[in-house]
Amino acid sequence: MFTGIVEEIGRVRDLEVRGEDARLVLGARKVLDGTKIGDSVAVNGVCLTVVELLADGLVVEMMAETLRVTNLGRLRPGEGVNLERALRLGDRLGGHLVSGHVDGVVRILERRKVGAAEEIVLNLPPHLSPYVVAKGSVALDGTSLTVITCRRDNFSVGLIPHTLRETVLGYKRVGDEVNIEVDWLARYLEGLLRARNSEGSAGLTMEFLARHGFV
Template sequence: MFTGIVEELGEVVRLTDAGGDSAVLAIRGPLVTADARHGDSIAVNGVCLTVVDNTDQVFTADVMGETLRRSSLRALRPGGQVNLERAAVVGGRLGGHLVQGHVDGVATIVSREPADQWEVVRFALPPQLSRYVVEKGSVTVDGVSLTVTTVDAESFGVGLIPATLKLTVLGAKSVGDPVNIEVDVIAKYVEKMLGERHV
């Protein structure tokens, strides 16, 4: 479980085809690797990955086909930056919202509107996810917990403060770039329970 509060920007070292529909991802991140052990969870652009090895501030993780299909990790290239967050510590502060690291799909940035100290960014939303995104609700974009400011059937908007623009990959993303989206899991559970009541 994560909170959507990015701890550091990591650097992609390599993404290696592991045969079939899987890959091995290596990421440099001095902070998140400081106490990382085999089996620990680290979110990479919002995708929960399991640490396989941790050597010289670089951790590796196996990435299966389901993850490659559902996320933008397949587009990562050596030298690129990624958002990193270690799993939340029980008893700590929940600064963002409950984030599983289970990406629901990929959205695309459709516009960026700079203001004096912040920026409004709009994302095209995959149709199957639109019912889970509500105004003033929470959404995770590339692992960043954000509040939805506007929403319609095809897109949603968020406001990015200076810290988010500076300390996450969202500050450097351009119109047309893909981002990982995780909707609020509570909405999905509510939908399932209400649906079963009408059967």
């Protein structure tokens, strides 16, 4: 598990695609502290296993599903990526619980200045729209953010100056794709509702959850 609080921007040194798999070499510093081979690290929000440690970087491997669902297979040498070490028991949860299991990619449709901050608008695929709600949480390229507005086919989030400086979202342009992971709580609620409905129970409904502030 992760928190969505990016620790540093790493740099892509090499991406070697080997058939359906790939090997990614990253330059990094901060996330190397305490990291061992076999540990998990989030790369643009994707949970990957460290297979090799370098003096000033690390190596991870990706399988076909990761390349299909995320933006990692389109990385280029020199490009920045958000990095975060896995959450340890006892750590502060500064963002929200992020699993590192990305749901797909979304495209930046618009960026606009709002004072010192920026608001970005992104497309919202139909299969993810039930899980994205205003004031809810979402992870974009592994960055924990709060949804500002949510419409049928798009949503927006705000980026404060710190986020613009310390994550790759500050460098993304209109048309770029970012990884998205919806709040896992929304998925659990959907599964619970589906199970209850299939059993014919009316004890837990969307109206009940909304009335008590869950959705």
